[in-house]
Amino acid sequence: MSSLPPYASPLQRTWHYTFRFICGLIFFFLIFPILVILPLSFNAQDFFTFTPEMLALKPEGFSFKHYEDFFTNPDWQQALTNSVLIAPTATILATTFGTLAAIGLSQQHVPYRSAIMAILISPMIVPLIISAAGMYFFYSRVGLQGTYWGVVLAHAALGTPFVIITVTATLVGFDRSLVRAAASMGANPVTTFFKVQMPLIVPGVVSGALFAFITSFDEVVVVLFLGSAGQKTLPWQMFTGLREQISPTILAVASLMVAISIVLLSVLEMLRRRSERLRGLTPG
Amino acid sequence: MSDTASQQVLTTQDGKPLKQALASALRREKLRALLLIAPLLIFVLLTFAAPIADMLFRSVENGIVEDTLPKTVDALQAWDPQSGQSPGEAVFAALYDDMVVAVENKTHTRLGSRLNYEKTGISSLFRKTGRRVGKMDAAEPLKAQFIKADDKWDEVETWATLKLFSPRITPAYFLAAGDAQLTPDGIKMKPADEQIYLFLFWRTLFLSVVITLCCLLLGYPIAFLLAALPLRTSNILMILVLLPFWTSLLVRTSAWKVLLQQQGVINDFLVWTGFVSDADRLVMINNQTGTIIAMTHILLPFMILPLYSVMKTISPSYVRAAKSLGANDWIAFWRVYFPQSVPGIGAGAVLVFILAIGYYITPELVGGTSGIFISNRIAYHISSSLNWGLGAALGALLLIAVMILFVVYDKIVGIDNVKLG
Numbered sequence A: 001m002s003s004l005p006p007y008a009s010p011l012q013r014t015w016h017y018t019f020r021f022i023c024g025l026i027f028f029f030l031i032f033p034i035l036v037i038l039p040l041s042f043n044a045q046d047f048f049t050f051t052p053e054m055l056a057l058k059p060e061g062f063s064f065k066h067y068e069d070f071f072t073n074p075d076w077q078q079a080l081t082n083s084v085l086i087a088p089t090a091t092i093l094a095t096t097f098g099t100l101a102a103i104g105l106s107q108q109h110v111p112y113r114s115a116i117m118a119i120l121i122s123p124m125i126v127p128l129i130i131s132a133a134g135m136y137f138f139y140s141r142v143g144l145q146g147t148y149w150g151v152v153l154a155h156a157a158l159g160t161p162f163v164i165i166t167v168t169a170t171l172v173g174f175d176r177s178l179v180r181a182a183a184s185m186g187a188n189p190v191t192t193f194f195k196v197q198m199p200l201i202v203p204g205v206v207s208g209a210l211f212a213f214i215t216s217f218d219e220v221v222v223v224l225f226l227g228s229a230g231q232k233t234l235p236w237q238m239f240t241g242l243r244e245q246i247s248p249t250i251l252a253v254a255s256l257m258v259a260i261s262i263v264l265l266s267v268l269e270m271l272r273r274r275s276e277r278l279r280g281l282t283p284g
Numbered sequence B: 001m002s003d004t005a006s007q008q009v010l011t012t013q014d015g016k017p018l019k020q021a022l023a024s025a026l027r028r029e030k031l032r033a034l035l036l037i038a039p040l041l042i043f044v045l046l047t048f049a050a051p052i053a054d055m056l057f058r059s060v061e062n063g064i065v066e067d068t069l070p071k072t073v074d075a076l077q078a079w080d081p082q083s084g085q086s087p088g089e090a091v092f093a094a095l096y097d098d099m100v101v102a103v104e105n106k107t108h109t110r111l112g113s114r115l116n117y118e119k120t121g122i123s124s125l126f127r128k129t130g131r132r133v134g135k136m137d138a139a140e141p142l143k144a145q146f147i148k149a150d151d152k153w154d155e156v157e158t159w160a161t162l163k164l165f166s167p168r169i170t171p172a173y174f175l176a177a178g179d180a181q182l183t184p185d186g187i188k189m190k191p192a193d194e195q196i197y198l199f200l201f202w203r204t205l206f207l208s209v210v211i212t213l214c215c216l217l218l219g220y221p222i223a224f225l226l227a228a229l230p231l232r233t234s235n236i237l238m239i240l241v242l243l244p245f246w247t248s249l250l251v252r253t254s255a256w257k258v259l260l261q262q263q264g265v266i267n268d269f270l271v272w273t274g275f276v277s278d279a280d281r282l283v284m285i286n287n288q289t290g291t292i293i294a295m296t297h298i299l300l301p302f303m304i305l306p307l308y309s310v311m312k313t314i315s316p317s318y319v320r321a322a323k324s325l326g327a328n329d330w331i332a333f334w335r336v337y338f339p340q341s342v343p344g345i346g347a348g349a350v351l352v353f354i355l356a357i358g359y360y361i362t363p364e365l366v367g368g369t370s371g372i373f374i375s376n377r378i379a380y381h382i383s384s385s386l387n388w389g390l391g392a393a394l395g396a397l398l399l400i401a402v403m404i405l406f407v408v409y410d411k412i413v414g415i416d417n418v419k420l421g
Helices: A012-038 A064-070 A074-105 A115-126 A128-141 A148-172 A174-183 A187-219 A222-227 A235-245 A250-279 B003-007 B019-058 B064-068 B069-076 B089-105 B110-114 B124-134 B142-148 B155-163 B170-177 B195-228 B231-246 B249-260 B265-273 B286-313 B316-324 B327-355 B363-366 B374-382 B387-410
Strands: B180-183 B186-189
Touching: A012 B019, A012 B231, A012 B249, A012 B363, A064 A074, A064 A250, A074 A115, A074 A148, A074 A187, A074 A235, A074 B019, A074 B155, A115 A148, A115 B019, A115 B142, A128 A148, A128 A222, A128 B019, A128 B387, A148 A187, A148 B019, A148 B316, A174 A187, A174 B265, A187 A235, A187 A250, A222 B142, A222 B180, A222 B195, A222 B286, A235 B249, A250 B019, A250 B231, A250 B249, B003 B231, B019 B387, B064 B069, B069 B089, B069 B387, B089 B110, B089 B124, B089 B142, B089 B155, B089 B327, B110 B124, B124 B142, B124 B155, B170 B180, B170 B387, B195 B231, B195 B374, B231 B286, B249 B265, B249 B286, B249 B363, B286 B327, B316 B327, B327 B387, B363 B374
Parallel strands: none
Antiparallel strands: B180 B186
């Protein structure tokens, strides 16, 4: 399918191009909704659709007013501050605990390994609405409902499975004889860990941390239940905005968030290539 | 080596038997592994597993009746609903004592709302009685005074309901989640016009299946193309899959809201091209269509990525061999390539289905009333109607469904083999 041989029959030729066309349409379906909000966020009107001026590419059809609104409106600024305060703390917690546990899990002899793994992965599997409901009940009993730490702890718990999965994946390819080699040359376990093991698993740790960050940064269900007005995050503000159709500022926020995802995606891609290079595979 | 040497116990240099030394080394290694895992395990158990257990407990917990009316519940033990008569003076005396305490603590209205789920009218009964109980005279016969306050106290049914729901553990919420009801005469289905949950479960399943099929239909060609193209090209195209995957769920949902609404981009385009007249613009949002389109888009990467990783391992020489043996393109694909890609289909389909069945945000925003899922009902009971027990029971049923699917997923893929990005 990758390239058409010169002896292909007309039917094969037709199918080859039809298939490419179908795939093109599906790619369009995947990417179009994300791209369409970028120009719409510069709309000079308070509409969610293209105005005639925009279609004619006249400058008066475009403006930064929705971005201005985002950066001046206290509601949005409060939400941005909360998001920026909650996500990094949750990420640090999730990454520290997750990395340690992943190193433990990748040892050769771990008792009850599959049972432990099932418990640690469960926050990723259980539907968010159920986690949110359970946390709402339980955290109100212990007085964490409606507090900053309540949301942080919940988000950290939701982020840990991603850290475990990514770090375990880098450890699978880890050659244990490297540790023995370091030890035979006189390095103590701590030195071995920081000088030999850590540089090799760093890509896994960083991409796990990115996953944990985006999990917390995008999360809305748990924060809707666990948070009070003081913990309103960006996704929460977007959610209420969408439900009540308040303003196209949402599109400006959405565009900024797309930009964040592009940055995260590029960092991850760089990390992937680096780890493949380190392991002697060709970067692909 | 002689026979006697092999019989001898092998020892380490410091004289310990080798077997013992190995066992203790193994124990140390196990302990070290567990110590590394322990912080996270405790963290997850406290912040995540305990809340889930709490929710499961809430779905059967019913202590409120006994906590609010302890003496009445005790006195009711002796009363038999089959007698056809309301209980005697002793029970009413107990009820008076309990109500005085309850009104002081303002807990009687909560009990009223709890019992109102089982029998309508009890909420107002408790409210009304709560207002009157202060004026009652404990020296006079209390039964007459209660009946004067509200003649429902003379009805056997009121008392039968109270007795029926006095145990601390109740199946009532699970029955309600299955559109059934515990009545003094046994378990009955609710009247047809009040049955909503079975239908909602059915719709959640149906929509999740449709969304999974849509994802498979759209994801298979893409994964096939990506696996067949040279790495350089496929890596660039992969960005088109990964960007949506990394974009915030709310961003994608808002994009679909913008695209699908009646004054939205797609309708404007269709009107402009003349496919649809301005008067009858398509209704594509706040219904099932909206939910299916938006969720297919959101979950599509979860189908493509597992499919791609399986297809990447299928060697092209099999298809070439089939063709050299005389198979045409279709036979070579269907009989040789497709069967090898089935594990990917299994992994992707189960993953998408698990994610779809518990979705909340997208159906809430684009589903209207006909496109909502069981999760939306759970959220409604927890934040609006405050019937927490029913919300928890619905959640427990959904959790069981997801767990079963997860075991299937574990059998197909194994949790250790989950890959991200």
